[in-house]
Amino acid sequence: MSSIISIQQLNKVYDSGFVALKDVNLEIKKGEIFALLGPNGAGKTTLISTICGIVNPSGGTITAGGHNVVTQYRAARNIIGLVPQEISTDSFETVEATVAFSRGLFGKPANPQYVEKILRQLSLWEKRNSKIMALSGGMKRRVMIAKALSHEPDILFLDEPTAGVDVDLRRDMWEMVRGLRENGATIILTTHYIEEAEEMADRIGVINKGQIVLVEEKDALMQKLGKRELTLQLQTPLTELPAELNGFALELAKDGHELVYRFDSQSEHTGIAELLKQLGQQGIDFKDLSTSQSSLEEIFVNLVRDSK
């Protein structure tokens, strides 16, 4: 699939001298959900803000839909919708008026039917005549999304869309994002919640200290970096591992009640059969066993640690 956003050699140095982005190269494919992960201050928001025109780049080029975001900013921004991290709204405006305002600002003629459709989708229709300051935090977040969708963008940026949002609303938002993708939109989201990326994303990019550390298909990433663990619950606790088991990547846990075996799920030869055979020979009995795959969170923590 072709790229809808193309970032080349992007640099951003703030006036204070802080290097927020360093030689960032990134391609976002049309129609995908791309999750940008990174610790606080890694440059996620700066990257998004630079694409959307809120921050001037110090060097490099960005195109959105083939339009340079600096020299052809009108064409580029026409197709972009942004939901920033901070909830900033015009407190005294009504929900419907603020969404209509956003639509106009992005150069689209008024379309009450479309605005109604978005407000209904986001469960805001009942609140359309309420002033924004009278809404709850989660409702305000939805208003921000409605504003970003008001001009029917092809690309939607969601900067930490579910920060401070309850579980129900989070599920609703995930549904909504999937629905948007089905209608052909490309979605780029940043998040702290790794489960969110795991749940939603087609591809994952990890940014740390202003540099893209990794970009990978989510499934491939999980498989490539994913380590599996086999946990055996022992009948009788062990104080130390028998020397015969030294060849295995084993560890005792829970005061010797559990035996943990790490293996690579990708390899042909996981070594599980041999391990179990050896255990049988050593007379080590177990009452239960389970396997688990390391989560994206662990992968992420390891990546960020490695790049330090």
Add this chain to the structure above:
Amino acid sequence: MNFYAIKAIYKFEMARTFRTLMQSIASPVLSTSLYFIVFGAAIGSRMGDIDGVSYGAFIIPGLMMLALLSESVSNAAFGIFFPKFSGTIYEVLSAPVSFVEVVCGYVGAAASKSIMLGILILITARFFVDYEILHPIWMLSFLVLTAVTFSLFGFILGILSNNFQQLQVVPLLVITPLTFLGGSFYSISMLPPLWQTITLFNPVVYLISGFRWSFYGVSDVNIGMSVGMTLLFMLICISIIWWIFKTGYRLRQ
């Protein structure tokens, strides 16, 4: 040109005006009425005519300018400062608009509000004094030109201000003294020669003089000079705004 954006910003700003109708309209009208009561009715009756115009009528253009200048500057400054302060500016910055649309929207709304206010003061004055307008077209042109120019100036102040205090410094410490000393309440020919010369460095003199000419056909300075100075100031303001949007100074990091 993104006309929908201009319309959206203009509508948004005007809605804000009508939400705060009391402080936007009522308070300037009230203070102007007080000026007329004090200077027009109470003191004015004991003052001689200036250039053949009764004192009460003489101060009308000056009072209108006083309100027009300070309201244009503070309206436009607040209009752009508040989104910066609350963070909603992100939307304008990420929208497909150039400085032309942003200025037309914000400055257009601030100027419209000032013009409405000026006309309202003119109507209010009718209750206190009789006056005539010799050149109504010129009067309206001056009104519009001044409102737009000083709204542009206020817009710059709004972008440059870092806090609410800075926002009020210029209207309070610069505009008000310049207007009072710019001949709102007197003809500059009444000043000693040295002060007459110094006064000519006050740009507001040209505004008030030209505006008064449109009412009564008398002026302290040449009318062409008045128009020229105002246009020059407007051009300077537009250039500064163009530069701000080009470089992103105080707008984009």
